[in-house]
Amino acid sequence: MNTIKSNLNPELWVDLYADSLFRYACKRINQRETAKELVQETFLAALKALPNFKGAISEKNWLYTILKNKIIDYYRKKTPVYIEDFTTNEKEYSYSFDDSGHWKQEKSKPGWIANENDVLLNKEFMQVLAKCRQKLNEIQDAVFSMKYIDETNSEEICKELNITTSNYWVIMHRAKLLLRACIQKNWLNEKL
Amino acid sequence: MRLKITCKEASLLIIKSEEHHLGYSEKIRMNFHLFICKMCRLFKRQNKILDKALAVNNTQEQLTVSEKENLKELIK
Numbered sequence: 303m304n305t306i307k308s309n310l311n312p313e314l315w316v317d318l319y320a321d322s323l324f325r326y327a328c329k330r331i332n333q334r335e336t337a338k339e340l341v342q343e344t345f346l347a348a349l350k351a352l353p354n355f356k357g358a359i360s361e362k363n364w365l366y367t368i369l370k371n372k373i374i375d376y377y378r379k380k381t382p383v384y385i386e387d388f389t390t391n392e393k394e395y396s397y398s399f400d401d402s403g404h405w406k407q408e409k410s411k412p413g414w415i416a417n418e419n420d421v422l423l424n425k426e427f428m429q430v431l432a433k434c435r436q437k438l439n440e441i442q443d444a445v446f447s448m449k450y451i452d453e454t455n456s457e458e459i460c461k462e463l464n465i466t467t468s469n470y471w472v473i474m475h476r477a478k479l480l481l482r483a484c485i486q487k488n489w490l491n492e493k494l
Numbered sequence: 495m496r497l498k499i500t501c502k503e504a505s506l507l508i509i510k511s512e513e514h515h516l517g518y519s520e521k522i523r524m525n526f527h528l529f530i531c532k533m534c535r536l537f538k539r540q541n542k543i544l545d546k547a548l549a550v551n552n553t554q555e556q557l558t559v560s561e562k563e564n565l566k567e568l569i570k
Contacts (some may be wrong), residue, residue, distance in 0.1 A: 316566045320557055328553040338561065345569045395502060403500025405533040413536045421547050432546050456513055471515075475495045475506045482540050 310361055312349055319362060323369055330373050330447040332436060340376060344369040375461055377444035385441070398479045414486050427489060434484035442477040445470065445484050499523050504534045508541055 311318075323344060327337035347368050355364065400406055415429050438446065444463065448454040454462070460470050499507070507524040510516050516524065528535055557565075 307503055311513060311514070313566075313567055315569065316562050320562055324555070324557050325553060329551045334555055337555070338557070343563065349569050398505075399502045403502040405501045405537075407533075413533070413540070415536065415539060416543050418539070418543050419502060420551055421543050428547060428550070431544075432543060435548075446548060450545075451551055453509040456515070471506060471510060474509055478509055478541060478544060479505065480535065481544055484542075 310352060310355060312345075315345055315348075315365070319365055323365060327373065328371060329451050331376065332438070332440075332443050340369060340372045340435055343372055347372070366462070371484065377441075377448075377463055380440040380444065381465060385465060385469055394476055394482070395479070400481055411486075414489055427485075430485055430489040431481065434481050434488065437480060438477055438486060442480075445473050446477065497523060497526055499527050501527075501531060501534055501537075504528070504531065506539050508534065508538050512541060512545060 320341060323341045324337060327340050328334065331337045333338070344365060348365055351368075359367070367438075398406060406449075408432045416424055421427060435446075445459060448462065449456070456467070456470055459465075462468055465473075502526060504527040507516060507520055507527075511521070511524060528538065
């Protein structure tokens, strides 16, 4: 028992893990303060659970597991509020489509396009995208984080967030439309 | 089966198709629409670009020294 306990060093946690846990949280939650709070809660929860730690996984993995659960909990708490909004509010589509469901044409400039192969090296594009991402609401952000950062499949995401498949597609559809429009507006694509 | 769909519907099918969630008839409708609609062909490419770019999230955020000190105090 004592040997297992000695593997845990709470006094070193902040120095050893705070940075990487915080980065992990920031990648998945767009708000710095929330990310920080979740890391804080993770340490506190771990401290509380110290007597139950069985030593089956490393201290580091244990802390990550707690943080992951905290993040999912946070996503879940945000979900119901937005789902309500989504299923009732058609207004958001009118940004992209006219009443007959056709694209609203941007007459002033052609639609943006980037080279798919080197888009990650395109600093300006990535900066604009990061800014545009800030416009997503929390549930869109949650779905995006799970899909793109954790590579969770849609069935799993629906299960975790307790949403229906059609909710999922509405969330994805609107988020993509929003990003597309935001990039159109803010990225100067000089190659065209 | 209604073959003609709007761009709004097509754009959703395009997103779904990237995740392999299209039924047979949806696939036909989407491809027919893509064949006649330049804007949706563009959207399909934009969607691909977004998918690729969104998978990267290099956050620059860091905890400050004082924030870390606070954390240390908290779990003492």
